[in-house]
Structures are given as structure tokens and as C-alpha cells.
Amino acid sequence: MFKLPELDYEYGALSPAISADIMQLHHSKHHQTYVDKLNAALEKYPDLQNQPIEDLLQTLDELPEDIRTAVRNNGGGHYNHSLFWKVMTPGGSQPTTELLGKINQEYGDLETFKSNFTQAALGVFGSGWVWLLPDMSITTTPNQDSPISEGVVPLLGLDVWEHAYYLDYKNVRPDYIKAWWGVVNWSKVSELAQKS
Numbered sequence: 001m002f003k004l005p006e007l008d009y010e011y012g013a014l015s016p017a018i019s020a021d022i023m024q025l026h027h028s029k030h031h032q033t034y035v036d037k038l039n040a041a042l043e044k045y046p047d048l049q050n051q052p053i054e055d056l057l058q059t060l061d062e063l064p065e066d067i068r069t070a071v072r073n074n075g076g077g078h079y080n081h082s083l084f085w086k087v088m089t090p091g092g093s094q095p096t097t098e099l100l101g102k103i104n105q106e107y108g109d110l111e112t113f114k115s116n117f118t119q120a121a122l123g124v125f126g127s128g129w130v131w132l133l134p135d136m137s138i139t140t141t142p143n144q145d146s147p148i149s150e151g152v153v154p155l156l157g158l159d160v161w162e163h164a165y166y167l168d169y170k171n172v173r174p175d176y177i178k179a180w181w182g183v184v185n186w187s188k189v190s191e192l193a194q195k196s
């Protein structure tokens, strides 16, 4: 059985970048629903219930066909959101010099990286995510697809589904992204980069 992870901060702690209303809805309703539907899909397959979510998402092709899409969407939703909560922190935090060095090497400076990442996020048509990968490349995925399915552990992910920002920003995705940079937990991203 998969479980909704607890947040390391209160629902209102990321405000005004992300309001308490959005955080509560996003975590306790949207993410909870992914967890519930993932568990429902695995009900008939007890052997799969104790596998790490990373393993399920890396072996989608080997899963029983009747649950493959449900695991891809809801397992992906569970994995992606679990990372998303961790890479945010009230007030944001700073990258280590090691990670900053890698970013600078690839992009020149942090501001240029942020600008490229933002452009990628604005380019996601409909619902999806934008990611920073361990090789310092930026990529996007549609729906709840995740780089983990390709065997790549993402370091930073931004949810650009409308449910992530519509209550606060209506349709204005650029304002959401601009505010989001202020709550990025760069020390967590650095920690993940070190492990990758």
C-alpha cells in the first residue's frame, strides 16, 4: 500500500508564492487521489504492492496490461508530487557551490538556467512537468510521465498542471513560475545531485 507523504511544512508556509488553499487541495485531494487510484490498481496484484514506486515506473512494460496505464498515470503522479513537495521550502534555499558550479558550467549562471527552465515550463502544452536532470539538462514530460521511467532520477521538478496554480494565478502560468523560484529548495536539489 502506498501512502500520502506528509509535508515538511504547513500548507500556508509557501504563501504568497503558493497559497494554503492550493497546497491543501493539491496535497490532500490531488496527490491523495493518485495514491488511492494506484493502490486500487494494485489490489489484484499483491506482489506489486510492496515494490518501490521507482521500480514500478521503470518496468511499466512488464506490468500486467490491465493496470499499466493506471500505474503510469497514478504511480507517476505519486512519484512526481512526492518529489515536488521536497524541492520546495518556505523562503527557498541556496544551492551548494558544487551544484552551482555544474549549473554555471552548463548555462553560464543561475539566472540563465532559470530563464531556460522557465521557457521550457511555458512551452508545456496542456498538463505536464519540467525537470532538471543529473546531467544538468532540462526536459519536459506530458501528463504524469516521469523521467524515472527512463531510469533517470530527476533533481528538480515543476508541476505546470493548471491545478497547481489556477486558484492563485488563474491562467497566468508565467507569474506562478516567477513566484515559484522563490520557494525552490536548492539544498534538497543539491543533495539529490550529490547522490546521482
Ligand code: MN
Pocket: 026, 030, 081, 159, 161, 163, 164
Ligand atoms: Mn499536481
